[in-house]
Amino acid sequence: MGAMSQRHLTILTGASRGMGLAMAQQLLAAGHDLLCIARHTNDALAAEAKQAGRQCEQWPHDLARADGAATRLDTWLQARDQRELASVTLINNAGLIPRIAPLDDIPVDQLKDAMRVDLEAPLLLTSAFLRATAAWKVPRKVLNISSGLGRRAMAAQAAYCAAKAGMDHFTRCVALEQAALPNGARIVSLAPGVIDTDMQVQLRGADAALFPDRGNFVGLKEKGALASPEEAAARARLPAAPRLRQQSGGGRARLRRERSRWLIGQENAEDAKVTQRTQRRHSKWFSLRPLRHLCALCVLLASSPARLHRRKRAERAEETFKRVFSASSA
Numbered sequence: 337m338g339a340m341s342q343r344h345l346t347i348l349t350g351a352s353r354g355m356g357l358a359m360a361q362q363l364l365a366a367g368h369d370l371l372c373i374a375r376h377t378n379d380a381l382a383a384e385a386k387q388a389g390r391q392c393e394q395w396p397h398d399l400a401r402a403d404g405a406a407t408r409l410d411t412w413l414q415a416r417d418q419r420e421l422a423s424v425t426l427i428n429n430a431g432l433i434p435r436i437a438p439l440d441d442i443p444v445d446q447l448k449d450a451m452r453v454d455l456e457a458p459l460l461l462t463s464a465f466l467r468a469t470a471a472w473k474v475p476r477k478v479l480n481i482s483s484g485l486g487r488r489a490m491a492a493q494a495a496y497c498a499a500k501a502g503m504d505h506f507t508r509c510v511a512l513e514q515a516a517l518p519n520g521a522r523i524v525s526l527a528p529g530v531i532d533t534d535m536q537v538q539l540r541g542a543d544a545a546l547f548p549d550r551g552n553f554v555g556l557k558e559k560g561a562l563a564s565p566e567e568a569a570a571r572a573r574l575p576a577a578p579r580l581r582q583q584s585g586g587g588r589a590r591l592r593r594e595r596s597r598w599l600i601g602q603e604n605a606e607d608a609k610v611t612q613r614t615q616r617r618h619s620k621w622f623s624l625r626p627l628r629h630l631c632a633l634c635v636l637l638a639s640s641p642a643r644l645h646r647r648k649r650a651e652r653a654e655e656t657f658k659r660v661f662s663a664s665s666a
């Protein structure tokens with residue numbers, strides 16, 4: 337493999353603005369080729385890619401209808417030659433908040449779109465990505481952009497909270513699945529913190545009578561506590577940062593703290609690997625099935641008198657209950 341193998345490919349949803357746009361710009365600067373999916377394309381991003389000599393394809397697509405995008409992604413990936421790539425990554429970043437109000441006060445169409453864009457689309461795109469690249473030998477990664485609200489409940493945010501919690505949990509499941517494969521993908525779900533984007537404008541602009549936490553979001557803006565999209569994008573790319581063991585001393589401790597605060601999924605993959613190692617060790621050294629059966633039989637025999645005693649006691653209690661019941665109802 338020559339110079340062609342140095343191309344990193346990233347598929348990124350919601351790169352038309354906000355944190356997605358900042359991530360796209362940083363990825364271009366780091367030498368990634370991009371495939372971006374959002375309802376709108378971004379001409380400035382296309383110009384930046386051209387100037388940097390990177391490929392940047394932009395598909396205008398409404399992710400509330402994600403099945404079409406997933407099928408198209410599957411076909412598109414299958415037409416790639418993995419030998420030209422150093423890595424392939426999917427970042428599910430596109431997201432939306434429906435009308436900010438109690439659940440029974442949100443139009444059904446908005447609820448459906450929020451669940452589709454925030455949960456169904458990431459799930460379908462992840463499925464298509466994993467299927468199309470299953471036989472690839474290059475590192476494969478999925479980064480799901482979740483939210484603190486996926487881990488903490490908030491009134492007037494039921495659909496968004498539920499979708500992000502669903503995203504976190506499917507990430508955990510897929511991390512377990514992929515850990516069992518020879519070249520399984522690394523998948524994590526990350527809560528990027530509060531970011532100064534259109535989404536925060538929407539939260540601050542909500543009706544205070546319907547949204548008890550509105551004041552907190554106003555306060556965060558006034559205190560200057562929001563991260564810029566660029567800062568948040570840089571932190572979101574942390575999963576691609578050097579592995580823990582390549583860091584030294586304080587750096588490693590800081591990275592570990594950051595990861596545990598931000599990431600979901602990787603710990604499941606690591607747990608799954610430990611479980612598999614333990615199972616392998618057990619099947620190698622402790623596959624003494626007849627001995628296990630003998631032990632089980634001994635336990636059963638030893639517990640028989642106790643069981644008999646418990647059954648008799650239960651029968652006596654039942655008789656007493658019947659007696660008392662028939663006496664009181666008489």
Ligand SMILES: NC(=O)c1ccc[n+]([C@@H]2O[C@H](COP(=O)([O-])OP(=O)(O)OC[C@H]3O[C@@H](n4cnc5c(N)ncnc54)[C@H](OP(=O)(O)O)[C@@H]3O)[C@@H](O)[C@H]2O)c1
Pocket residue numbers: 349350351352353354355356373374375376377397398399400428429430431432453481482483484527528529530531532533534535536
């Ligand atoms: N901002 C925060 O404080 C915050 C906090 C925690 C988590 N997050 C998460 O971070 C991610 C990025 O948020 P952000 O603040 O950058 O949001 P944003 O500025 O509102 O941008 C949202 C992005 O998602 C795309 N998108 C929205 N609806 C779409 C649809 N139906 N189909 C396709 N694309 C759609 C938008 O593109 P088009 O409009 O062109 O379609 C846009 O590129 C989201 O997943 C959000 O939940 C944000």
